[in-house]
Amino acid sequence: MSKSISYLIRRLGFYLVAAFAALTLNFIIPRMMPGDPASIIFARFRGKLKPEAIEAMRQSFGLTNDPLLVQYWSYLKGILGGNLGTSIAYFPEPVADIISSGLFWTIFLAGSSLIVAFSIGTLLGVFIAWNRTGRLDTLLPPTLAFLGAFPYFWLAMLSLYIFGFSLNWFPLGHAYGNEVTPGPNLSFILSVIYHATLPAFTMIFVSLGGWMLSMRNTMISTLGADYITFANAKGISSRLIMLRYAARNAILPNLTGFGMALGFILSGALLTEIIFSYPGQGYLLLQAVKSQDFPLMQGIFMTITFAVLAANWLVDIAILIFDPRTRK
């Protein structure tokens, strides 16, 4: 047990180093670009920027005339104090405030689609690997693979076009309607669910196949293991073999994938949010890119990175529980 804890602490150490590296990358990227970053940014605005905004950006980037190490130190101090700088596009609103409103919508939309896609996909994978002689196993994988081959944003555009424009079944954007007041009331919650349905459905639709296929493939190798044959020979009920013997072991790669998928989906949600004008992180990021709002861009990148790091650590804990071999 103490070994498991020391393993988890070691992983935590890894993630802290990774977080540190992300912070450093965030610091380096603007400074690695050809030319002086400050003048690049200022040139892009062609004098449209208010002097206060320029000053705020200098502060948040640490783009002063100090030596690089001093800039780095003041940058780290600012971040650790929760100061992500001031947005340029939404001046003078602090970046942290803008992000926290976007983060909620992203986690809600991406998180719920991920959980639904993961559960359905994994279960389907178990089922079709188990019934390998069935018709589903010959039909489902190629169909889902074909659907998965379309660019995600293209399918999203098409479904918005068909179900939003033409059929008018779903709203064309935003997280909730104008007629409801945000708060814990029923009409607001229903409106939120209604607005999230189409974007979430497109995300589930394209990611389902991946979960199903990876589960099916691992399950097939697991089913070939000697202990399954032995369990068969002992006459254990096939349901028990399927779930407790095979699926439990085959789910490990999918669990590792879950942690990474969180990263993919948080970033993949970017395209969803852009197409469905959903006010999450991704939508904010594109707005930030369009208005050259660099502090906001960097802040969003960092929030997403930290969220992914935390999720991976939680997956480490889950794997420790499921896989006794890691406890050695």
Added chain:
Amino acid sequence: MKNKIQHSSIVTRWFAGIISNKKALAGSCIILFFVFIAIIGPFLIQSPTDFLGTPLSPPSFKHLFGTNGQGQDVFSQTISGARQTLFVGFSAGILVVLIGALIGGIAGYYGGQTDDILSLIINIFLVMPGLPLMVILASWLPPGPGTLLGVLVLTGWAWNARVIRSQMMTFRNRDFVSAAIISGEKNIRIIVVEIMPRMLSLLASSFIGASIYAIGAQVGLEFLGLGDISTVTWGTNLYWASNDLALLTESWWTFVPTGLSIAIVSFALTLINFGIDEVTNPRLISERLWRNKVPRNMITNGITPVLKKHE
């Protein structure tokens, strides 16, 4: 000597198997067709950037796929867009696998501190969320194919490195590797000659997976307007379609041909991957042999051939 014979037979059998597999063959034919079009197509068509007809006119004999919002021929745009999209996609695929095999292979084989350090690097790149990082990098760097390639490789290699590392770790503990170590073979030789041929299918499917990823991500970035929007690629075609309000004007022909091309290429690549899996996965091979001999309803669940008890 005996080893050498065995290895060459692994490689030949592998290629022979791919060609004999229907899915892999179909996928390869489609890919070759698109590569052929990408190479010679642009010489045979009207200029994709000239104003050739009334903007947003539907498909006709003069313009097979109609014209887009700038009066450009969509058929020409679809064909000439293939070149840069496929070139960047496959180049990124190759680079991703090379870097992944190098770093993942070393980390998995040597283990210990080497693995700790390399895994740390892999993990750092894995947990950097790809698309936001790509967006930020692409918005700083000058737009163009070089930027796209660099951004795709930088954000894509770690996944392959991780997969190859874990595969290497399972091989590392196999008896044949222990035997090779005891018989005094050098580590480099063990990795390259003993282990890598056995990972051929993984490397090939990694390359294909990486290419699918690279094509998709590249098109996505260009769709967001982060590529060089003055060039004709599949991504910029979709960017302009969306910019010219293709959906609102119901001009489906401006985005359907490009989207379908991307989907067909990705699907063909996936087909090849299925084929590789069927040919190289010993469980699937033995199962297929077994299925040919035994009636369907007598096979139990599970892959190890066990006959159902007669009840």
